[in-house]
Amino acid sequence: MKIVFFGTPDYVLPILNSLHKANISGPGESPIAAVVTQGPKRAGRKQILSYSPVDSWAHKRKIPIFHSGKEFLEAEIKADFGVLAAYGEVIPSTVIKLFPHGILNIHPSILPKYRGASPVQAALAEGDRATGVTIIKIDERVDHGPIVSQFTEDILPRDSLGTLRERLFARAAEALTSLIKPYLKGKIKLREQNHGEATYTTLVEKGDGFIPPEYLGTALQGDSFKGEWKIPFIKDFSQKPSAGAIERFIRSLDPWPGAWTLLRLSASEGQAKRLKILKAHLDGEKLVLDEVQLEGKNPVSWKEFLAGYPKVAFA
Helix, strand or coil: CEEEEEEEHHHHHHHHHHHHHHHCCCCCCCCCEEEECCCEEECCCCCCEEECHHHHHHHHHCCECCCCCHHHHCCCCCEEEEECCCCCCCCCHHHCCCCCEEEEEEECCCCCCEEEHHHHHHHHHCCCCCEEEEEEEEECCCCCEEEEEEEEEEEECCCHHHHHHHHHHHHHHHHHEEEEEEHHCCCCCCCCHHHHHHCCEEECCCCHEEECCCHHHHHCCCCCCCCCCCCCCCCEEEEEECCCHHHHHHHHHHCCCEEECCCCCHHHHHHEEEEEEEEEEEECCEEEEEEEEEEECCCCEEEEEEHCCCCEEEC
């Protein structure tokens, strides 16, 4: 059995490890014929070239690495099927057709709900009580293919993007490993999605964690809100702002890109400063900030922040 893995971030490594360990045919051999992952990028103040976790995993095991579908096509590597998990690009049809058994996509939502790039963030921000993982056989449209397997997972009250996503992909690794053999033997009946019920998410951008200052100030006071709040990474979705909605939003973007707002360090100061909101919780109808970070400063507790800036005003 030969598999090509398409993926990039660290949280998909449990799937890669599970595929590798469960299907080793002999010493020094791996069922992973190649990985296709995002290319290296320069990061940090020193602009050091950084390789993806999947790239590093494959490099240690001397497994061929490709940074695009075009590169992979040109290599003419043969494999039985592909596995896709948070790769970061659309797979061309020319690549899909290379695999006799297609490509299985690990998508962290109960499809057709939350198609697209940020399903875990969306489930948290909307306040869902449960989400899950759907394994589909991909076609030429994003998250559109037939369902191979699906499971649900409760969302815990204090789950963040990081904790929930880690749990989902750990369970997905087990589920995928158990279904590969029956899938290859044609013993699993694929199920068409109900496309009419599809909802969509978009790629989270670095600035998407912005919380309007007036919303944050109102939530801290426990006062009532007016208007609608559009969540930028959920298509055609808005909700009434509330302390609860803001607290969920903060967790939905933890650890990246993080929630933030603008404030002035005093009512008389003209220039607004950027404040990262690292941790928060609810106390009845009020939002309570636990940890914050002013631009250019180290993280501190909200109590410490107010001690240093007692006349802070939300911009």
